[in-house]
Amino acid sequence: xxxxxxxxxxxxxxxxxxxxxxxxxxxxxxxxxxxxxxxxxxxxxxxxxxxxxxxxxxxxxxxxxxxxxxxxxxxxxxxxxxxxxxxxxxxxxxxxxxxxxxxxxxxxxxxxxxxxxxxxxxxxxxxxxxxxxxxxxxxxxxxxxxxxxxxxxxxxxxxxxxxxxxxxxxxxxxxxxxxxxxxxxxxxxxxxxxxxxxxxxxxxxxxxxxxxxxxxxxxxxxxxxxxxxxxxxxxxxxxxxxxxxxxxxxxxxxxxxxxxxxxxxxxxxxxxxxxxxxxxxx
Amino acid sequence: xxxxxxxxxxxxxxxxxxxxxxxxxxxxxxxxxxxxxxxxxxxxxxxxxxxxxxxxxxxxxxxxxxxxxxxxxxxxxxxxxxxxxxxxxxxxxxxxxxxxxxxxxxxxxxxxxxxxxxxxxxxxxxxxxxxxxxxxxxxxxxxxxxxxxxxxxxxxxxxxxxxxxxxxxxxxxxxxxxxxxxxxxxxxxxxxxxxxxxxxxxxxxxxxxxxxxxxxxxxxxxxxxxxxxxxxxxxxxxxxxxxxxxxxxxxxxxxxxxxxxxxxxxxxxxxxxxxxxxxxxxxxxxxxxxxxxxxxxxxxxxxxxxxxxxxxxxxxxxxxxxxxxxxxxxxxxxxxxxxxxxxxxxxxxxxxxxxxxxxxxxxxxxxxxxxxxxxxxxxxxxxxxxxxxxxxxxxxxxxxxxxxxxxxxxxxxxxxxxxxxxxxxxxxxxxxxxxxxxxxxxxxxxxxxxxxx
Numbered sequence: 245x246x247x248x249x250x251x252x253x254x255x256x257x258x259x260x261x262x263x264x265x266x267x268x269x270x271x272x273x274x275x276x277x278x279x280x281x282x283x284x285x286x287x288x289x290x291x292x293x294x295x296x297x298x299x300x301x302x303x304x305x306x307x308x309x310x311x312x313x314x315x316x317x318x319x320x321x322x323x324x325x326x327x328x329x330x331x332x333x334x335x336x337x338x339x340x341x342x343x344x345x346x347x348x349x350x351x352x353x354x355x356x357x358x359x360x361x362x363x364x365x366x367x368x369x370x371x372x373x374x375x376x377x378x379x380x381x382x383x384x385x386x387x388x389x390x391x392x393x394x395x396x397x398x399x400x401x402x403x404x405x406x407x408x409x410x411x412x413x414x415x416x417x418x419x420x421x422x423x424x425x426x427x428x429x430x431x432x433x434x435x436x437x438x439x440x441x442x443x444x445x446x447x448x449x450x451x452x453x454x455x456x457x458x459x460x461x462x463x464x465x466x467x468x469x470x471x472x473x474x475x476x477x478x479x480x481x482x483x484x485x486x487x488x489x490x491x492x493x494x495x496x497x498x499x500x501x502x503x504x505x506x507x508x509x510x511x512x513x514x515x516x517x518x519x520x521x522x523x524x525x526x
Numbered sequence: 527x528x529x530x531x532x533x534x535x536x537x538x539x540x541x542x543x544x545x546x547x548x549x550x551x552x553x554x555x556x557x558x559x560x561x562x563x564x565x566x567x568x569x570x571x572x573x574x575x576x577x578x579x580x581x582x583x584x585x586x587x588x589x590x591x592x593x594x595x596x597x598x599x600x601x602x603x604x605x606x607x608x609x610x611x612x613x614x615x616x617x618x619x620x621x622x623x624x625x626x627x628x629x630x631x632x633x634x635x636x637x638x639x640x641x642x643x644x645x646x647x648x649x650x651x652x653x654x655x656x657x658x659x660x661x662x663x664x665x666x667x668x669x670x671x672x673x674x675x676x677x678x679x680x681x682x683x684x685x686x687x688x689x690x691x692x693x694x695x696x697x698x699x700x701x702x703x704x705x706x707x708x709x710x711x712x713x714x715x716x717x718x719x720x721x722x723x724x725x726x727x728x729x730x731x732x733x734x735x736x737x738x739x740x741x742x743x744x745x746x747x748x749x750x751x752x753x754x755x756x757x758x759x760x761x762x763x764x765x766x767x768x769x770x771x772x773x774x775x776x777x778x779x780x781x782x783x784x785x786x787x788x789x790x791x792x793x794x795x796x797x798x799x800x801x802x803x804x805x806x807x808x809x810x811x812x813x814x815x816x817x818x819x820x821x822x823x824x825x826x827x828x829x830x831x832x833x834x835x836x837x838x839x840x841x842x843x844x845x846x847x848x849x850x851x852x853x854x855x856x857x858x859x860x861x862x863x864x865x866x867x868x869x870x871x872x873x874x875x876x877x878x879x880x881x882x883x884x885x886x887x888x889x890x891x892x893x894x895x896x897x898x899x900x901x902x903x904x905x906x907x908x909x910x911x912x913x914x915x916x917x918x919x920x921x922x923x924x925x926x927x928x929x930x931x932x933x934x935x936x937x938x939x940x941x942x943x944x945x946x947x948x949x950x951x952x953x954x955x956x957x958x959x960x961x962x963x964x965x966x967x968x969x970x971x972x973x974x975x976x977x978x979x
Contacts, residue, residue: 328869335787360871370862372881382880383870432866439871 265301265492265502272303275347279443279473280304280327285341287322287331292338296322298497300341304490306442309469311484311505312477314494315520320477323494324445327475328362329355346442360387363436367448369428371420371435376412379420379431383439398438405471406434407464426457430464437468444468446476450483462487481521485509493517532970533963551591558584608955612948615672620949623703623752624918630704630746632690639712640686640741647682655728657735661685664728667705669749672945675705676723676731678746686741704746706731711738718742751943753950756932758920759833763912763928764901766837767844768894774841775848776883776890782849783856784878803846807907814839814911831925836912840904844897851896855889856882888968895961895968902954905930929954 271277280303287297297319304310312320322331329350331337343350350358360383371379380399389395399416403409408430412423420431429449436444446465450458465474465487478484484491485505492502493514501508501517512518558580568576634640647661655664661682667675678700681687692698709721711734721734786792818835822828859882867877883890905928908914913925914935920926927935933950936943 330865330869333865333868356871356873359869364869366862366866366869368862370860370866372863372866373885382867383872386867386870386872386876386880435866435870 265499266303267490267502267504271305277306278303279306279346280475281342281344282323282326283342283344285323285326285339285343287319287326287340288338289334289336291336296497297326300499302492302499302502304473304475306473307469307471308489309465309474309476309487310490310492311488312475312492312494313479313481313484313520314500316479318494319497320492320494321447324447324475324477325364326350327443327445328359328364330364360439361441362443362445363439363441364445365429365432365436365447365449368452369425369432371423371428371431373419373421375417376420376423376431377416380435380438383435387439402434402438405437405468406430407460407467408434424457426453426460429453429457429461433461433464433468437472441472443473443475446474448477448479451479458483481509493520495520530967533966536966548591551587554584554587555591558587605955608948608951611945612950612952615945616949616952619749620752620946621757621953622754623749625750625752625755625916626918627750628704628748629707630698630700631693632698632700632744632746633693633695634741634743635689635691635695638742639715640689642686642739642741647685650682651680653680655732657732659736660687660741662687662735664706664732666728669705669751673724674727675749676726676728677705690744700746703748705749707745707747709735709744710742711735712740712742713738715740751946753929753932753946753953755917755919756927756929756950757953759917759926760902760928762833762920762922763837763840763908764898766833767840767901768897770837771841771844771848771897772890772894775845775893776852778845779849779852779856780878780882783853784874784882799846799849803850807843807904808910810839810843811907811910813842814907818911828923831911831913833912833920833922833925836908836925836928839907839911840901843904843907844900847896847900848890848893851893852886852890855886855892858889859885891968892965895965899958899961902928902957903930904928905934909934 266272282300282302285297285300286295288294289296300323302323312324314320325331326339326343327345327350331339332355345353345358345362372382374382377399380402381395384395384398389398400409403412408427411427412418412431420428423431429452433444433449450461453461462483465476468474469489476484476488488505490502491505491508493500493508493512493516495516501512501514503513508517509521512521562576565573565576642659646658647656649656649658649663651663653663653665656662657664662678662685663680665677665679667677669675678687681700687700690698690700706723708723709731710718711721712718719734719738721731723731726734782792782795786795814835815831818838819831822832822834822838823830826832826834863881863885864877867881868874872880908928908931912928912931914927914931915925916932916935917924917926929950933947937947
């Protein structure tokens, strides 16, 4: 009887949590609007020893910027890496629950196809040690595109889209490593755009950059929003407030609150969110 | 060019360091004889202690400097000995000539002798030593063993020397690389004497010729003792060994560095590789003789050791080095690069061949150069696995000696040929020096990842 009671309370907790994290808005009801949906997602590192994500329920809208915020080690980057299955590369990492991309279970999608549709930009700018042109051509070439004209068009278009074209158009054959940090990060974004993905995942893309480069990247994100769904992980609450449409707040592997950005920062529903926003901890 | 400058600078710094070290020890040496000002104010016990410590420290300092100097002196002495002994032997001819001597015995045709007529020949060349009676110009020379020999550098038209025939009576032309081993001459027709090129100088031989009226026969020889065959064999051995070992080693390194999970099996393989790199080469030679020679011979139908058995043995020896160096250079590549490639939708294989391998290239090149150095220097294993017969040329089907084995062979026996061995040693030393400079140059390029995560 006691066990039964325990189960009951567990179920209640789950329902309770999802009330805070699944939005009851009109645009979330139409499944065609939703890029990613997570239901009861748990993630374990080190062969089940470390429980890093606990019962995550969240929907990500298409063509919107969704920001993940929270203190270090709260699992926001981990969840981000679930979306393009980069966690598969880590030994002893196990994901349970349903993650759906465009209504399809991501475990049933070919990893390579998924990663062409879901691009990722990393924390440290990490261009390949090759020329700027080859950096951008890398992804398309891996997909078997060999036509030089097509590749040149892709290079030009993605550099223009990432607001880098004017700065590097005269030295496309210079090494990608010869650019400044901010330029390198925009090159990484251009490299991702070159795959013409639907979703761009950004894992703290500005944490290694100075304020001016950060500003450029933020402007770029506002531009990119028109074409792509963007999920951005950030430590910087002001940044989340400036650029995102929706904000999700994580703590200790739990998704505490998910709401429209303005609403979230103006009227946090959860005590922990309020404490974090007002800077009482973290 | 910048790399070259870096190397020059680092070499300079090394010398400056050595110089500073000597300066420091020299200062210590001077300080040993100086006495502190506080010495006078010490009591007798302190003084005794002070002196004892000073002596002890001085002794240790002098000892370390002496040992250091001794080591440097020994190395320098070895290199200087090799260069002074070998440099006169090391000529282009030494490198390009055959090992075995070619002998050419000449006969004088039906009459069995050439008779000098009354006529005299005029010297139409600039040669100093000229026999007017026989119309030949002679010259002194040395062979590859530093023995004196006599060359016939010029034969005038109409000279009997043009009429020499071989055993079958066919006319023979003496080419430039033959020297005169001996001439059989006679003064009166009844006596007989042999003019040996190794005993007489060109001047003496010319005098003897002038006094002789008959020539009965001659023997000409090539210099021999060259290392052309061993050099070609070594080059061939390098080629085949790398051909066998590089794909295997790089493949194994990719497996260990990229695909293998860190389990007991992988750890076992790594330990095995570490152990293998410490096995003495003679044991590899044994393995080559016992395993590869029967294996290759049963496939190809050859007998004994040959270039394939040798290079397979060398490949086995080189694998640990290649695997280790390549795997290290794969591990140096930042994880963020491979992750970026995978996140762009590249497959694991594409990532390996487009991102990992190109960036591991410096490491692979380094291991290749180290391997070449090892192949050139290896002798013990090759004596058993390939063969110790010195050849005139390289051949796929027979196991001739490589350069190191050549040294082993010519130093054995009753008359060790130190000069020739030293000449080969110079070649090996220079090659190894160039290779190690190249390795340094490449490892400078490896450093470009050190700043990145």
